[in-house]
Amino acid sequence: MGIIDEITEIVGLENIFSDRIECLCYSRDMSVHQGIPDAVIFPRTTEHVSEIMKLAYRDKVPVTARGSGTSVTGAVLPVRGGLLLDLHLMNKILEINREDFYARVEPGVICAQLNNALARDGLMFPPNPGSEVLATIAGMVSTNASGHRAVKYGTTRDYIKGLKVVLADGTVIDTGTTAPKTSLGYELTNLFSSAEGTLGIITEVICKVESKPEYGALALAIFGDLNAAGDAVTEVTTSGIKLAGCEILDRFSLKVVEEILGRDVSKIEALLLMEADGVKEVVQRDVKRIEEICTKYNVQEFQWSDDPKKREEMMLARGRLVPTLSRIKPGNRLVPIAEDLGVPSSRIPETIRRAQAIAEKHNVTITTFGHVGDGNVHTTFVADVRNRAEWNRLKPAIEELVETAMEMKGTLSAEHGAGITRAAHIERQLGPAMEVMRQIKQTLDPENILNPGKMALEKDKADIYDYFAFQPLIDHPEGVNSFGEEIDNEVLACIHCGFCRLGCPTFSVTHRESKNARGRNALAFYMMNGSIEPSTELAEAFYSCTTCQACTYFCPALIKVDEIVEGVRKKLYAAGFVPEPVQGVRDNILKTGNVYASAKEARIDIYPPALKEKAKKGELKTKAETVFFMGCVPSYLDMKMVPSLIKPMDLAGVDYTTLSTEESCCGFPLYLMGSDDFDPRAKSLMERLKATGARELVTPC
Template sequence: MFPPNPGSEAIASIGGMVSTNASGHRAVKYGTTRDYIKALKVVLADGTVIETGTTAPKTSLGYDLTHLFTAAEGTLGIITEITVKLEPTPEYGALALAIFGDINAAGDAVTEVTTSGIKLAGCEILDKFSLKVVEEALGRDVSGIEAILIMEADGAKSVVTRDMDRIGEICRKYKVQEFDWTDDPAKREEMMVARGRLVPTLSRIRPGNRLVPIAEDLGVPSTRIPETIRRAQAISEKYNVVIATFGHVGDGNVHTTFVADVRDRENWNRLRPAVEELVETAMEMKGTLSAEHGTGITRAPHIERQLGPAMEVMRKIKQALDPDNILNPGKMGLEKTEKKADIFDHFAFQPVLDHPEGVNSLGREVDDEVLACIHCGFCRLGCPSFSVTQRESRNARGRNALAFYLMNGSITPSAELAESFYSCTTCQACTYFCPAQIKVDEIVEGVREKLYKAGYTPEAVLGVRDNILKTGNVFASAREERIEIYPPALKERVRQGKLPEKARTLLFMGCVPSYLDMKMVPSLIKSLDAAGVDYTVLGAEEGCCGFPLFLMGSDEFESHARQVMEKIRATGATELLTPCAGCYKTFKKIYPQIDDLGLEIYHSVHYLEKLITEGKLKLDKEFAKKVTYHDPCDLGRAFKIFEEPRNILKAIPGVDFVEMARNRLQARCCGGGGGVSANNPDMAVEMGAERVRDALEVGAEIIVSGCAACKDNLRKGAKAIPKKERGKIKVMDITELVARALG
């Protein structure tokens, strides 16, 4: 294993870790990144390439340039190659939880544990502000808890179990409320992942507040931990600011993290002296201003306070290696200026401070979402458009940053901005990879409304709008062609006007199933007829639900939606059934923001599962294939509809169901949503191909979905994969499999 493990390890790069000498909760036993760097290849400012270090077990030759470039934050050279040392994975590990009613008692317990000879692999403390993030992992209400210690040990089983018992004895000495430990790897992983995602989640402590990373990375001797925590609490009370206290206290790393309303000038005025007192606290404790986060801009105002004359040595090294100051200029306080550096020298929030209502507000709730994002980058793990482009402006973090600049007036609507926001599938994957669950889809929708009003909506997207408003469908097809896909008997009844005037169930087919797909509508109707369902259809009078208008930010959406509502209500139906995931989301989530449709909304997966469960559909015909299910974003993440389609597939005889690695909330988007298929069809197909490869990895022969747009784009994605690689994989809608199983 590579022991250094920052909280962001899922997205951290090795270059970033080396450049900041990053570490994590295992540093108490294993040390920091620099302890595992054997050699580097570095390009200097003048183009010279040097190699530092050696793979030999030890060396004492010359200056230790390897460690010089480690933590230099790119100010001395560009690291292009890194040789690291790995450690054997420990044979056994355990994790202890100690719950305290007093954070000071928890700090005292830590000090005794870490000075007692026990070799902890990790030791974390979380105060009452930080605890909410691990509430689910704990499986309990944390509102009455003041502090929790999370302590890990690894190594020989006999030693670890002995140490766990000793830790329990020490904690009881300091009146621990509860103490327990586990060696269950899954439970340990769940807890440490939750802890690792704590920092971004702090922005959710209060609406409109966000984490402010200033003086948040103090390092003090282990024996001074209790005093440091007490001082931080006193500073918080003195200046009436929120300071969430947590960190890797086993190695003296205390994160004193501010959470502030960035639109409140008084909040900032109180924060400034609080920062100065925290800095003074670290110095009094003979500690450091940054234990693992690095210097950058944030620590620049105070770095000389800690380093003294050594700062001049650093400047001379910088001058020698980078005389023209081209490597990461402006960082680490290396440039002397007449004006003393200040914590607000690079203040991003001045526009929102001057205009707390928002210069170009997206609405208070959406503005709060924009401000809550701390740009940590966890969203990169889930974003489909970033996956195929590797461009920051095609990722949730980049889009949120652009939304912030638009909101505060730093940028204005433009064609370039539109390309960033109309390349988003609004799939919400970023939200569920984000520890704070920022509602990026709502941010994107808010910005698109601004772009639409400013006239920057892409032409291809406007073409879809025109098709809907002129012909009632996204394809500009004739209205009467909407029923061509109906089974002959139903089609004839529609043409002769023999449909029942009133029926309990209204089938709303959707544009893609009606005009583009040849199998979904007949398959659904076959199942409903077999179950004896009393239904009617709008036939050629059915029009687009308007979802694409909503997605593009069009102000025509509401009036269009009201027309559709009127047609639906005229049928007198008490329930509406649709096989289209986009239509389902529109009727279930978006229409209620305008008016109440007054009937129950079902997607075909709900309805078919109900009919199967009630015994009205008998699935007798075997389908002997290896099948996987792709969760449509508009069903899965939007409504948590996960088990119904899987239950249906498992009820079909012969189906060998396999699950893709990314499924349910973390399912990869097919790439076909959000208007991307119209605006950038090539990128949509690339995203579709990535999802098909997920299915190929688990040996699936059939990809099943519950969304016509997903089916269409996955088929295109499959065709984009070389035939030798894709084999004979097929894409089907769940209605098709049910119809086949009926015989």
């Protein structure tokens, strides 16, 4: 019996997948890297994880843990293959202790899920990354994530009282305590924070929680000068005002969200969002003082609101910024390398100016924004990932950004972690401390099976383009299996942020990435770069999509996933990989003119008696102002729709006619399945509709 069979006995057949198509769906995150697992497993308990680790340790099989897969550094990518443990179904809130201010949760609990539960008791878990509606608590712990409130409340590490961790050999340990404080032994809780799953797998978290502030306000300040904005922030933060959050967006970032802001941003150099919370009188006094300081530095516009809905609207631009960066130019996407610098807060304006100068020097695009209140600046590249010359220009620009952070005695990662992306430079910042980290790794994971290839814990020389996802597009542009320029650009614009999971009906049922827009887009990418060919498994992934467009609704970048799906289906259809039920629908339409294979004479059975009689006798009008097109579902399945529309039309004296038994399926199902039979059928139907002379069409279809 192999390890996969043994794990299947532990978690059940429904909780393990090893087919290549499913595994490819877990091979990407928001970074430029890729790593393909050999199997994807959904453990449900700490015991499951422990038993799996015992087997992996025995066989020296790599294991990578994953939450929602929102990393921007490749931290959750299994670059050495092996097992990927998807922990998002371990998502129970086990305990909320209101008296002692802590919550005990499983690793897959979402940050927003926890806060929604806490809010009922007037409590909150303060860390709030931009992906808080997706970010799992264990994922936040593993990277010490934070968010814009860190300036007042701190980072995730500040709110973790204890952990349950499964070590490489399957041993389960508990760290920390629910007591207010402890001074016993090494601080192991912090050791596993920021470890990115390289030392152990977190299966339970004890979170410190706080009372929600009674009042909050958010101010928006617009400046025509970046230095003035920086000086204003410095004076605000040194004047005794305790901001809960302070964000800055430079002119390039503002251009991306211009439509959301609903204004011309061409003369805006910087926008500040400053949040304060606490006692109402104090907050209002602070906001007034903030306005006075901003006025001193020639603010162009200042507005504030304490209305929760308006505050949410004011933060919309910032919240949607990152995924939207891929919309700067068709065919471009964000490139998160050297994108998470931390510098002294007073040097944020200088850092932004340096980034702008670096961008100009190397002819690259850098958008700059960040949590100015706690010195976190996101210098994010946007590039054409198919352009070798552009990647070559990015590399020296990245080196200069790293040098900028080091000169300012800052950090290369303030909240995103190290993963693969920071491996090439981490030793430059940490120096001899890297050897201490490697010794700890060797002690806890002597076989190097826990998330190998990350954080430069191995001494192999690292490069920022290791495990590079876009290499096939660069090396063999002639081999690109294009879907057409527009769809290709949509595929590349997707950054795999995962927001599409929030609305996907097939993912909500299956919890599998191949049944979600993010996974399907990954497969489309691999198909486009020639890594995979049409297959039955690929068809299952794409034909299970309902093309409901809920994913696009939740996607900040509004990726047209339905068009990507339809593009892939055309290739699958042409290659003969169409599921049997779909083939059945096609055959029904081609043979009988409707999806149900019903007799065309039965199409008028739903007509009201008088209209039906006219249709049978061939006495329907041949010309009319309006043509009533019923469609397949109203004609054969939903028997109420047609009469409910005809009755008011008759009462209103509408001059209408129908195609009677000559009506046929519009062909849209053929279009959705990728069939080339759609165009001729659609044209034929259009000719019949035009022959009625109608100026308008009414349809319940």
